[in-house]
Amino acid sequence: QGTCAEFSAPTQGPETGAGSRRHEQDLPPGAQPCVTQMNRTGFLCHDRRSCIPASRVCDGIHTCAHGEDEEEALCRDMPQSFPGFLVAHCGDPTSWIYSDQKCDGINNCGDCSDELSPVTVCPPCGPGWWRCPSTVFKYCSCIPRSLCRDHVQHCSDWSDEYSCPGP
Numbered sequence: 001q002g003t004c005a006e007f008s009a010p011t012q013g014p015e016t017g018a019g020s021r022r023h024e025q026d027l028p029p030g031a032q033p034c035v036t037q038m039n040r041t042g043f044l045c046h047d048r049r050s051c052i053p054a055s056r057v058c059d060g061i062h063t064c065a066h067g068e069d070e071e072e073a074l075c076r077d078m079p080q081s082f083p084g085f086l087v088a089h090c091g092d093p094t095s096w097i098y099s100d101q102k103c104d105g106i107n108n109c110g111d112c113s114d115e116l117s118p119v120t121v122c123p124p125c126g127p128g129w130w131r132c133p134s135t136v137f138k139y140c141s142c143i144p145r146s147l148c149r150d151h152v153q154h155c156s157d158w159s160d161e162y163s164c165p166g167p
């Protein structure tokens with residue numbers, strides 16, 4: 001008789017607390033991770049072949065052929081309604097990003113905690129990027145080489161204009 005409490009109405013709103021486990025078991029069937037062509041975390045469409053970037057889930061656009069990336073069950077209460085593989089967390093625990101936005105060079109968290117230690121440990125800047133302490137809010141420690149030698153300072157040490165060989 002004590003188990004009746006388990007059947008109370010689902011909680012609404014962003015508060016999760018003890019109810020967050022329920023979401024884990026409530027996943028839409030078929031929400032499976034995959035690896036995109038860019039070697040990032042993706043969402044496997046129901047055709048079992050199309051792997052779309054995590055950040056294309058619940059962005060308002062039907063990316064999978066049948067729109068399963070925009071299903072109401074998936075999008076109703078982000079990120080609680082997401083399977084864990086779609087979500088990464090910022091240094092501020094109230095902020096979240098899509099998992100494919102981690103270590104992509106762009107400052108999605110706003111404080112660079114998706115790009116810099118200690119919160120996130122990323123591999124070195126990829127090809128096409130120049131490593132420096134960047135001055136532009138959009139970037140953190142890697143800037144696109146297309147910004148090198150463009151006569152605009154993007155690195156606090158000016159290395160984008162004086163050391164970077166160029167795009």
Ligand SMILES: [Ca+2]
Binds near residue numbers: 056057058063064069
């Ligand atoms: Ca989409």
Ligand SMILES: [Ca+2]
Binds near residue numbers: 101102106107114115
């Ligand atoms: Ca990022």
